[in-house]
Amino acid sequence: MQQAQKSNKSRGKRLKKSRYITGFDGIRALAVAGVIIYHLLPYNLQGGYMGVPIFFAVSGYLITDLLLQEWEQNGRIDFIGFYVRRLKRLYPALVAMLIGTGAYITLFQRSLLANLRSIIGTNLVYLYNWWEVGHGQSYFDRFNGESPFTHLWSLSIEGQYYLIWPLLLTAMIILIKRKQIIAWIMLAFAVLSAVLMGLLYTGPDNLNRVYYGTDTRMFSIVLGVTLAIIWPATHLKASISNRGRWTLNWMGIGAFVIMGWLYFVLSGQSVLAYRGGMFLMSLASVALIAACAHPGSDVNRWLTNPVFAWVGTRSYGIYLYQFPVMIFYEMRVTNIAAHPLWNALIEIAIICVISELSYRYIENPLRRYHYSELPSAVKNFFSQQSTFGLKRLWVIPVVLLVGICAYGSAIAPSKEAKTALQKDIVKNQAKSARKNKLALAKQKQAEAAAKSVKRQRELLKKKLTPSQKRIANNYGLTKLQYLTVHQQPVTAIGDSIMADTSHDLQTVFQQAYVSAAVGRQIWQASSVIKQLKNKGELANNVVINLGTNSPMTASQIDSVIKEIGPKRKVFWINCHVPTRNWETEVNRTIALAAKKYSNVYMIDWHSYSQGNSNWFWQDNVHPNPTGNTKFVQLVATDMSKVLKIK
Template sequence: MQQVQTNKLGKRLKNSRYISGFDGIRALAVVGVIIYHLLPYKLQGGYLGVPTFFAVSGYLITDLLLQEWEQNGRIDFWGFYARRLKRLYPALVFMLVGTGTYITLFQRSLLTNLRSIITTNMLYVYNWWEIAHGQSYFDRFNGESPFTHLWSLSIEGQYYLIWPLLLIALVLIVKKRRSIANILLVFAILSGLLMGFLYTGPDTLNRVYYGTDTRMFSIIFGAMLAVIWPSTHLKKKVTNRSRWTLNIIGIVSIAVMAFLYFELSGQNTFTYRGGMFIMAIASTTLIAACAHPGADVNRWLTNPVFSWMGTRSYGIYLYQFPVMIFYEIKVQDIAAHPLINALVEIALIMVISELSYRYIERPLRHYRYKNLGRSIYEFVQRDSEYGWKRLWLIPALLLIGISVYGSAISPTKDPKNVLQENIAKNESTANAHNKAALAKQKKAKKLSANDKRMKKLLKKKLTVKQYKIAKHYGLTKRQYLTVYQQPLTAIGDSILADNSHDLQNVFTNAYVSAAVGRQIWQAGDVLTQLKRKGDLAPNVLINLGTNSPMTPEQINSVLKSIGKDHQVFWVTTHVPTRNWETEVNRTIRKAAKRHSNVHIIDWHAYSNHQNDWFWNDNVHPNPRGNVHYTHLIATSIYNYINQKK
């Protein structure tokens, strides 16, 4: 498809092509990202759509800049920056203002750092702010933000600002395209190596995931392709062999991208030591095949659905997180119908994106801002041609005012609620108890339900304190005496942190390591350190899965850290507000079938429909729920010990 483009000076860019298949590539990328966020179990590598966006941007921008340089002998930098701002800023500003307004009015728990978030996004440095202050992109529960995904827009904004200047410097100094491409290849490789070098585990994930320097290789690959594969220099007439060579390259590229979409988890070490680099290469080769007019790939990726999604992909990407997060906060029972809720969220995202495209992005993209003063003057005139449309000024000013107010009052730290205070208190108590617990564990001997010592203990009366504890947690004398001195290592997230005091009340020798927001891929290091020091108890309790999906491979890795000579009691998750609840529990149960030393403690089934056991989030047990949680753990471990003997 041919389309003539013009630059700011009005000079025509001859032979410039609108490559409709690029809309298809954008569509594939944004579909991957959306499905990943809504149904992470179905497409665990969908987040890799972002490197594809980067590669497309790198190619298109560099290709157009070089066309302008070739035809005009110069580049209108101010014109370029103006076009980029007109394309990107209106929808971004609307999203920031609209989201800030909603948070101020209806979701004040998300007000924290709103001023900094809006400011850094307007300046396109939000990715660096995320590195210093943000949460993991893969933490889908603990304080998830409707702005997290905007990190990639900041990287693109930095690219638009700096790259035109660097490109012309390379053209003037190096001159030869092949030499320029070689230089870019070196920088792409260095960026990829830096990602692998800086990634040392979960603690450095934010740095490599959000960093401009560690993510730039995707954009550089696209730019490099534009230097050696300019769209206006590619011949439509090629041999049949060349055509099918290009087609096969496109097919293989799509196959590689699809494989990575399904297989490459964001917590996999290989993701940052080669996986994402491979995705960038596959995206670039697909762009090359699509850009060539002699191949069929462009035609294959051109259809009305892809065209619609591709042209609106910016808005779809922009509005996805606010819709998902606000919807999932209001609809508490997401896990009961994950697919239906996902379809509703997709519909909302598409409708909002279409409205944004029609009434914000497209009109303001072509608006001549030099006429802004005259437009404002005409707008306020009594006999203005705008008529009733002027009424839109009222809600617009209200939105801006409320958003500014929310930004002004936004705190820089999360105010602690009752649940957070309770978790913090219990964590502190557990930490103080842990040292003594480890010392007791090394001296204690495992007590079975039927050995001679148990018979002696049963003949004695419980102390007043023991009696009260057993009664409080609904335990019989035999159950309590069987478990209270059992060596136990408990590893978990905020659910376990919330319960740690109760757990150590019953299991007096329990060592508890729990942290708010802990993910399954963080547990391995904790367990390995405990085992290396000889502090890992024969019985290990695990409560993970609240904060994100988990894969069988991740569970296997945790179990490998523990070893087959330990008994593992894995607690199923109760997180009805997230769509991964069912899949997490199914994955845990499958692991128990594969490993004879893994035993299920089914907190999900036990607590189902017991809303009065939980705080308002319907996830963390309240004091009453913690009693039931501890009772279930104690009786489950007692039953295992009793059955074994």
Template structure:
């Protein structure tokens, strides 16, 4: 995420080492994070690159502070803070101003809370703001913010502010490194336990994911390693046995990290009850092997590509979300060419990061701010050496002015558009109808679609009201009579919430539980609670997959929570603006083949190339699209029971 300086007052600390392999570790971490954001199906645990960044920071900062203490008998706090600010603030401010300007000019739907977001990021408390106001880090559709990823920078900023003071107190009072290491070990374990204790499900995810106290074990592990494994005390000349022991530790650590990258989903309970803790330990042992000059790990992780990515990892991390989100908002067919679009996004991120490194980060990191007054004076002199460069002041002031204006007018709550108002209205209607639907379902002792019952029903004439409903949704008499009293429990996200009125208009015994932003790992809890209350209908309709990727294991978990005595009808997703559409639908189709009581309703195929069925987001069906969506569900369920 960033490159830690190893200089003190412009001079390198005595015996200080530049460990080039750390650039490789940063590169692997930032690659994991970016691939996860762009292609989450390919690397579902890539977000775990952040704990690796934390461990690197914890190690390097503590190692340098201890070196300074050993060399000078003191730590220059103000010098340390100045170096941190010079390294971090310029690019952060540029990113905040540039993103705020773009939002103000071109993407005002993202203006909400802009003032609070910029302020809390400048104060490095944004992670705590996210706990109370932000969306889930794993909600990839519902109003995704270009600032969400900055939570980790706030945790690092808090660490830089507090840790030198704590470390100094420890060195003065405790003195013994072994005792300090034991205290840090207890703190790390306590933080990991707190994460597991506070995580009780999706509702507490933000608290444990963004909280400083629940995430600090990674940084503390890095600090602990610096105390017991100082880079300047490690000897290059070691036995062959020791060298290969370190190499094996490095290789095993890399293998564990790679495995977790591919296997550890952010929605897995184990992630917060041991998974991230294991990742932190693996990162710590990898850094230990890389730091030792007698091992080969440092050489393995050193090459020009890793060096370039490692030194620019801070900028790459900073600019990734704005580039991804603004690009994906403008390009509506991401799902058609996910790899091509991901490649374009990566190229844009790398170009912007390189420009930032060359013209913002590197120059301002080495600038002597004590000369700022003189520089400003010379800047405005007629014969100044700055010459044409002074013209850059115009766009700079424009960017700042527009960003400040956007912050000033930013609302604290989203103004609802027509789609959101429609969803809200339909949710209220569905909630009002649900109580009556449950009462009707409990009275029904058998499904209405058995053969004897159907023969009796088909002899009946439709009432005028029933005829109008059937005609409105394109249903014939058999189809309508098959489903209109069919007990149905519908679980879904905003797509289902938007459609709930139409669905209950046809399925008069339908109970609809839908929520904006709902994801698959939240569905199991809802279904389990309903099952305990004996409120699950014989038929279950599920519409999930809009807001994030899903795995086979997650689908299996949902089906298991429902049980084999229910028929499950799963709707494929239409979300062409996200790169996971194809993979989600492939996963749903594969699950339908594995489970006999799971049946596919192919909304994706049915609605393909029907842009006129959707609102401007090309994801949520408009009133016309909702008619076709309801028609497809009704005919699919009707056809299933007609064949029985």
């Protein structure tokens, strides 16, 4: 028993020649800061999601460097010891996060219960990324039922790497022996992984396979592995020439500049991100790691300070708890958009507090705990003379949380139950689909009539039929407004807001074709427009309602407007999404596009609906039946001003 305890304790000791490189905490801090800022303020750092490849590269380097040191000192790698250390480091906080989040969902947010059992199970065996490929939503769909577990995909890839790599490295050392050849093989694997990502990328509509797949994301880790083989930390000499020192310094500075540039410019919907962009970020990360690892450079010192040390050592917890905090907070605070920066700071503060508590009371103690002592500790816990004292009371909330999470997992449905809003959207989409065929059949005739000013004037002089009068009254339209728009050929393209209002829209705009989909993003619009143009089905008046589901850039709006063309009128409805921090920026971007293009008109739904919470369902984003009427009233009123006959 004592021998086993001694063996277990030795597994936790640092290797004799191992160096703790403090600058790596700085690199981790830069990575986690990018991810957090991207999720909280996506307009300000649209490439922040690429903090993950930085984490991967650091992990690839550090783990391989330690394994190679162990091989050099002992002539073997202690697989069991390695796996035990990894589990002790990673598992306690992961399990705590899964239990805490699952319990919160069970108690307070049952709309997120769907698939909880599968999500927890696949995370515990580090296969969640592959589950996400088949079941999860896009990482960039920030509105449509965003999950508090989505970000854990990267931990599964890391877990798979920890399981396989020690075995594979040992086999390669024994069979190939020469490190140079092993390094070339690993570099080839990294390039192959990056090429596979580019080949499997088919566009922004279907990102899950390339974004979550182990094979398409492994290049970042493998580049770190390659660096560790050719640039081992314990073999680098501190004594180098001044020229060599500044070569390393400039390499680090250049890498930092490239990483910062990619943080600010490379959107997650960009083709370049998947065909070279993430690979470039990984190369830059490896260059920064190389400069930081060398004891002769100044980069390690530059990246060492108390703030970076605190963030870097707690980066695992910060990454773990970020999504649950953000999603639960934003579900409770209904007007995030009013003060996005203040709310972001509050969320960061909550994440930091929880991460600090996790680090102090879960991660650090359990990483150093000798589990061989567990049986005697349990016996001591239940004995009358227990040394634990009042600390034993902590078992009560722990057992309660585990029980609540287990209950939630047991009752969790495999499919999300439809809410009243979702049922309303489905009903309106079905009605819209029936009317779309009729609308397309009549649009050509209506287009010809619209070109004749004389014909339009004659139409405006007509009296309203009883049915038309009722429609005009229901939607608060004057006779002139109604007659101006009711036979105008219109193509309406949008997301769930458009899907929800589609029936009302086609009631007033009788020649409107509606293409709406729940969760539709700005980067999906161009392909929809292109398909309609190719079929000759894109009307001269195009109504766009996008911006609810995620932030969007000026270049993304430009591409949509250019695809529609300068000869068509574009009516872009801005968004009412107070529960998301991008509302103000999205609406500002739409307003700037309306000023930039003479054929683009902004319909200000945001201002019109302000202060009318009774127009919306419980989410305060989607219009309810009253809101649908007001929505269409605004669209018809604004369009009639532009389309009026002189």
